[in-house]
Amino acid sequence: MTGAPVRLFVPGDSGAVSVGADTVARDLAIECRRRGIDAQIVRTGSRGMYWLEPLVEVQTPEGRVGYGPVKAGDIPRLLDAGMLEGAVDDLRLGDVDRHPWMRSQQRLTGARLGLVDPQDIDDYLSHGGYLGLEAALSLSPREIVQRITDSGLRGRGGAAFPTGIKWNTVLEQPAAQKYIACNADEGDSGTFADRMLMEGDPFALIEGMTIAGIAVGATQGYIYLRIEYPHAARTLEAALEQARERGYLGDDVLGSGKTFDIEVRRGAGAYICGEETSMLESLQGRRGEVRVRPPLPAIKGLFDRPTVVNNVVTLATVPVILARGAEFYRDFGMGRSRGTVMLQLAGNVKHGGLVECGFGLTVRELVHRYGGGTATGRPVRAVQIGGPLGAYLPASRFDTPLEYEALAAMDALLGHGGVVVFDDSVDMADMARHAFAFCALESCGKCTPCRIGSTRGVQLLDRLVTSPDGARAADKALIEELCDTMAEGSLCGLGGMTPFPVRSALRHFPEDF
Amino acid sequence: MHAHDHHDLGTPAVKGEPVTLEIDGVSITVPAGTSVIRAAALAHRDIPRLCATDTLKSFGSCRLCLVHIEGRKGTPASCTTEVVPGMKVHTQSEQLERLRRNVLELYVSEHPMGSCPASAGCELESLAAQHGIRESRYAVGTTARAAHMPAAVDASNPYFVADDSLCIVCSRCVRACEDQQGTFALTIEGRGLESRVAASQRQPFFESECVSCGACVEACPTGALLEKSVIAVDQLPERSVRTTCAYCGVGCSLIAEVSADAVTRMVPDRAGRANQGHACVKGRFAYGYATHGDRVTRPLIRERITDEWREVSWDEAISHAAAEFKRIQAKYGRDSIGGITSSRCTNEETFLVQKLVRAAFGNNNVDTCARVCHSPTGYGLKHTLGESAGTQEFVSVQQADVIMVIGASPTEAHPVFASQMKRRLRAGAKLIVVDPRAIALVKSPHVAADYHLRLLPGTNVAVINALAHVVVTEGLTRDDYIADRCERESYEKWRAFISDPKNSPEAVETVTGVPAALVRGAARLYARGPNSAIYYGLGVTEHSQGTTMVMGIANLAMATGNLGREGVGVSPLRGQNNVQGSCDMGSFPHEFSGYRHVSDDATRGLFESMWKVQLGSEPGLRIPNMFEAALDGSFKGLYIQGEDFAQSDPNTAHVTAALSAMECIVIQDIFHNETAKFAHVFLPGSSFLEKDGTFTNAERRISRVRKVIEPLAGFADWQVTMRLSNALGYAMDYSHPSQIMDEIAALTPTFTGVSYEKLDRLGSIQWPCNDAAPQGTPTMHVDQFVRGKGKFHVTAYVPTRERTSAKYPLLLTTGRVLTQYNVGAQTRRTANLAWHSEDRLELHPHDAEARGIEHGDWVGVTSRAGDTVLRVEITDRVAPGVVYTTFHFPESGANLITTENSDWATNCPEYKVTAVQVVKVAQPRAWQRRRQEAAPAEPAVSPN
Ligand SMILES: Cc1cc2nc3c(=O)[nH]c(=O)nc-3n(C[C@H](O)[C@H](O)[C@H](O)COP(=O)(O)O)c2cc1C
Ligand code: SF4
Ligand code: SF4
Ligand code: SF4
Ligand code: FES
DSSP states (O other): OOSSOEEEEEEOOHHHHTTTHHHHHHHHHHHHHHTTOOEEEEEEOOOSBGGGOSOEEEEETTEEEEEOSOOGGGHHHHHHTTGGGTOOOTTEEEEGGGSHHHHTOOOSTTTTTTTSOTTOHHHHHHTTTTHHHHHHHTSOHHHHHHHHHHHTOBOTTTTOOBHHHHHHHHHHOOOSOOEEEEEEOOOSTTOOHHHHHHHHOHHHHHHHHHHHHHHHTOOEEEEEEOTTOHHHHHHHHHHHHHHHHTTSSBSSGGGSSOOBEEEEEEOOSOGGGGSHHHHHHHHTTSOOOOOOSSSOTTTSOGGGSOEEEEEHHHHHHHHHHHHHOHHHHHTSEETTEESEEEEEEEESOSSOEEEEEETTOBHHIIIIIITOSOSSOSOEEEEEESGGGSOEEEGGGTTOBSSHHHHHHTTOOOTTSEEEEEETTOOHHHHHHHHHHHHHHHOOSOSHHHHTHHHHHHHHHHHHHHSOHHHHHHHHHHHHHHHHHHHHHOSSHHHHHTHHHHHHHHHHOGGGO | OOOTTOOOOSSOOOOOOEEEEEETTEEEEEETTOBHHHHHHHTTOOOOOSSOOTTSOOOOOSOOOBOEETTSOSOOBTTTOBOOTTOEEEOOOHHHHHHHHHHHHHHHHHSOTTOSTTGGGOHHHHHHHHTTOSSOTTOOSSOOHHHHSOOOOBOOSSSEEEOGGGOOOOOHHHHIIIIIIOOOOEEEESSGGGOEEEETTTBOGGGSSOOOOOHHHHHOSSSSEEEHHHHHHOSOOSEEEEEEOSSBTTOOEEEEEEETTEEEEEEEOTTOTTTTTOOOIIIIITTGGGGOTTOOOSOEEOSSTTSOEEEOOHHHHHHHHHHHHHHHHHHHOGGGEEEEEOSSSOHHHHHHHHHIIIIIIOSOOEEEGGGGTTHHHHHHHHHHTSOSSOOOOGGGGGGOSEEEEESOOHHHHSHHHHHHHHHHHHTTOEEEEEOSBOOGGGEETTEEOSEEEOOOTTOHHHHHHHHHHHHHHTTOSOHHHHHHHBOHHHHHHHHHHHHSGGGSHHHHHHHHOOOHHHHHHHHHHHHHOSSEEEEEOHHHHSSTTHHHHHHHHHHHHHHTTOOSSTTOEEEEOOSBTTHHHHHHTTOSTTEETTTEETTOHHHHHHHHHHHTSOOOOSOOOOHHHHHHHHHHTSOOEEEEESOOHHHHSSSHHHHHHHHHTOSEEEEEESSOOTGGGGOSEEEEOOOGGGOOEEEEOTTSEEEEEOOOSOOTTSSOHHHHHHHHHHHHTOOOOOSSHHHHHHHHHHHOGGGTTOOHHHHHHHSEEESOOBTTBTTOOSSSSSSSBTTBSBOOOOOOOOOOSOOOOSSSOEEEEEEOOTTSOTTOTTGGGSGGGGTOOSOEEEEOHHHHHHTTOOTTOEEEEEESSOEEEEEEEEOTTBOTTEEEEEOOOGGGOHHHHSOSOBOTTTOOBOTTOEEEEEEEESSOOHHHHHHHHHOSOOOOEEOO
16 A cells, blocks of 8 residues: 555544553454554544444545444454455444434534544644634634623533633733633543543633633642543643644744733542632642632632632633634524533433533433433433432423423533433432532531531431321421421532422422432 | 620711711711711611621621611612611511511521520520520421531630531621731531531631631631530620730730630720720730639749748748849849849839839839740830831731731731731732741732741841932932922932942842842832831841831831831831830830930939939949859849749850859749749749739730639739838838829829720820820821931941851741740640640751751750750751741740840840751650650649
8 A cells, every 4th residue: 555544543542442442442453553554543532422432533535534443352353354545334324424423413612522632732723723713813812702702601510600700800900910820620420521622622621721820810730630530631731732832832832022921730539629718728729628619719819819719621712713713613503591501411312422512412312313212221210410410300300401491490400511321220219329429528518607617518418218297398398498497508519409309309209208 | 796785886987078978867977988877877777797706807698787767679688788968767667577577487497406515695596585585487387407417516716616507607706817817717508498507627726727806706606616615614604804815916805705704705895096996815814824723822932942932821922032133133133133124024013123123222123024035126116216116006907918027927927917917918919028938928818918028037237228329220209208398418328329230139049149120129119109017026136236127127118208197117027016115115125105215304303303213324234244244243132023034035154154153033923934943032023914004015005814713812902012112121002003104194194094094995005196196196206207307327248247158057047926825934834735735847858858857856956055856847947947936935045045145235045046957866864754744843842
């Protein structure tokens, strides 16, 4: 064979690696060399179709043809079958972009996931990278913030606070030193969008943070990275190095005379450190304990300086808004939930992974059309949306659109976009107990409702399931009272949101109690 | 817990524009920045709370203080919500009541109700009772805290107990230790329900960094941190008395809680302007000496000092003393006797002693122990600024941008002010330390000196001149200020002097040992301020150039415009509680109260007409002159109120010879002491708990001392002086110290407006208090200096005669530790001994190595004056060539080795520089061993 080498793509994403992607990549290289094939294996991020990982893609004239899930043992056969030319095989998925799972998505934030080499800034640039920063540098800080406000972007970390308003508060502070703090603690079980972005497209986050810095007048950014994400740490460090070398970070960002740099800090391994004020304490080297608000972090944040705290997804969405305009982004979504949402489907589901599309997809579409129902094949009984502190929805409510207001009306929330599926074997009393237990385990211990209440909740539920019928009503009423106290009295969302799973379980699944 | 009579307002007071809001329909106006909880408390709508208290910033953790605010979502915490104009707050509703009850029930589910020794004062128990909660519905099975987190009760601290089973994890202790005390000894360890308070690295309190200030104990709402004295009485106090601490010059306002005529607890007064609700291990805990068995409660007399003491009646003792003084005066002349006032006694008592000397003895032979510490302050400040006192109020430090600490260790000697200073430093003020030793401030949690000018002892003046040289030659002077407020001629002269290159940092570098670059940096920092404040201590005054140094400090402050407003100034940190007061009260041989010279006819006339006697116009003898005269045989009798020369004066051998030469020494004190060994009459004194009066602290603040218990010996000190005067034939007739204060006010222009009635009303008053300043004067020299124009003085550096030599190659300097006070007469009779049971010599590792000395060895310390033996501590807190010790214990004999050198202007002894040699020895001197074994020294008394 002559000419350019064959280009193969194997995800380096840790989700893919956990099912053997590294071995596949290595064996593929060995096998190609053995066969004298000039192959270039690019380690990308993941497309987010985790049930198909390791998903190997081949560059063909018709596009990138995928094969998966590929096991190391499949490689000789696939090569024999002509995988490098995109030939047919049981594992052949066809053009990945046209795969039904991918085709119906609207990938804006995650547009480059699985496509580009996360360690290669040129690959990023050739896929529209840094157009957002260039656009931003032609605008005044106020104009940048206005674009973000106009786009309707709301925080994707959980609280869904309008990002533009937050930035504007920081912009208006007269302080000489301001910070951008990226919340990459991604503590919600069953969520992985932050990780996928950092591993698969780190420059998007870096670009987003740089734009944020220039918009509000911050010169230093920190990425507070979940301790369990060593691969993301390596990818980010490598990307930061390249960005500095190429002048996208440093004393003179792209010759603009503006300063911005980013440092990665490893988290403390506690769920509560994902709560923004606790994260700031931890970033300052202190015990990760929640701070009272006010003052808002935007006014007194890191080291008491005005600080933008945003989630990875929020920040990684900023470049596309600047590059393609607020209107473009705002046109996705519904109601007051504008743009796209990165839904992360997990639990007992056949096809788990990342679904990014405009707000408004119903739970049913997500669970059945994308997820294909449960992995066990049993009927779906419930989903928990928004992480461990999200509400449970019964199958009867699966018409609810996945957007902030509709969920709020159901006493539920979208949170960071995690959706966990349960089949009909789930015991909802157990799930309610688990919510209290999770809160008890993760409580920072600062405020009383959460510090003591969470453990009492566990104890009450233990007693409830063993107590005689007569006593149950009183215990249930007390659990409701406890939920009220935690919801209304807690200092932060950990204690404050624990009632979501508990109350929703009690309300929608009374038969389990 | 806070004082029982304190109405806690929830969060500290703030300053701000008035804001009017409505709380439960009641309109109230408070400063902007006030919390809703405080506004409500001020409107007498107290909102339940457990994590908030008005000495600490709000924390928002208990969640009991939730309220409704019209137009706001949910139930915000009132402690963390600031008032807004027109805000409408509702503190009561069914929902709020339900929430509060639930939170209380959660607390109660882990708290052993009724079983804690502080139940009577426990905030949780009383809140629960208010809400009718006795049990918790959440107590499912065993939920007591002790059940899942067993922890031994920590009773390691001599004064308080920590019992985790009673802790409600409100963090008040942690925050008190951080914000109020600034020690950062406590943290919350663990998460969730496992959270608990830990001292340092989970150590017993006594072994942790804790300095036993007690702030955490007072902050604790439950019995989790509780005074042992409170546990012992186990009941609410019968009464509380507000008084003033008798230890250091901070003069903390304290509330003594009393049951069965015994003090059960001292609580800092949160309304105290000086201490702002804080105190230290001495004031808060070490009051037990007052009722110690060593107290002398019966008058004693003897013919010769070699005789045994004989207990006698008050009448006999007084008439004996009077007869002796009369006899001596008849034999040796009117000037052959004198009196010494005490910086430990009240203003009224001091005033009476000098009145006794001037009016009854008929001479001006009165002096005070302030001579041994701060007389250069009086002289130096009077001659530059016009008033012999510090210029600021303590809270002024909160406005300072640059703080310069010279020759003082505030964390040890003025701990409560040090805490205020540290708070300001944590908030960003810059710090310059000028001290031979790395005092704690140089590096402590969240505080670090920007410059440490580690000068050689004895070179203060060279350093202050070098600082001023930089200011002047680099054009950093405030010329407009100087032109406006200072004497032009004196400035020109000083300017010419100070600009001389021989005063440059580079020129004096080898003398002072301070790198020139550091001096330059510090000078620029100080000059640029914009608010720069100087605080100094005995390291400035106790030198042969003590007065020069004080003047040098004043020069620097004037040249940079750092006088006359908040945040700046020159503030001496007075050693003893009433040094300022005793100086103000006319304790010096040449001055009447208010620092007016005895030769001034008008002033003398005023006193003569009030006292109805003729007064001498010539200054009397100073203490050193008294000693010299005693050795000459012309001075034979001395009335000493509360002072121990033999221990605290330098060069003890000289002092004891002088004392031995006298025929009648009358000593009035609460304990036997070194000086009493030379006395013929011992009149039992009264402690500060036993009398009424006033003290004046380092900020010129006059505060009331109030009688808490009856005098153990039957009379307060002022009564004893009065009786002595009457016995001498000069009538004094006061039935209460307030009358003495009225006399002081009538005779002293700076005190005209002072009365007990006003003190009760205002809490305390900073003099001058008169028609021009009816509320007193927090900041001096505001529009102009007291003397009119500020006067610069040329301050040439003259090296001390005390120099190192081959024989005495090291420089000894002295200081204090936190837990002991002065010569230790009080603190050694308390559990404070646990922290500091002996004086040690600090020696740099290099010097130790060169001498083959190891940590803990006994070393002989020899100077030109004498020698003693101390145990050694090897540390780099001191520089090579410098050694350091404290002198709290008589057996240390630190003053056996200090020399007779003294300040040129005031005779203040040069305690701070002595050339010594240090060698390893096997054991202490024989006399020291005897002293140690015999301690506490109680001399033989024959039963009549
Ligand atoms: C208990 C708790 C845990 C949280 N964990 C995370 C997290 O892991 N990652 C995150 O981005 N936000 C987390 N948040 C939300 C943050 O507090 C904060 O709202 C967010 O970082 C703001 O960024 P955004 O506006 O971009 O969403 C958490 C909040 C709570 C109450
Ligand atoms: S709700 Fe829980 S985690 Fe949040 S502040 Fe309170 S104790 Fe800490
Ligand atoms: S006694 Fe003082 S220093 Fe010690 S822990 Fe308590 S607050 Fe801190
Ligand atoms: S020891 Fe007292 S002050 Fe400290 S957390 Fe416990 S209850 Fe609160
Ligand atoms: S007093 Fe406000 S939360 Fe505790």
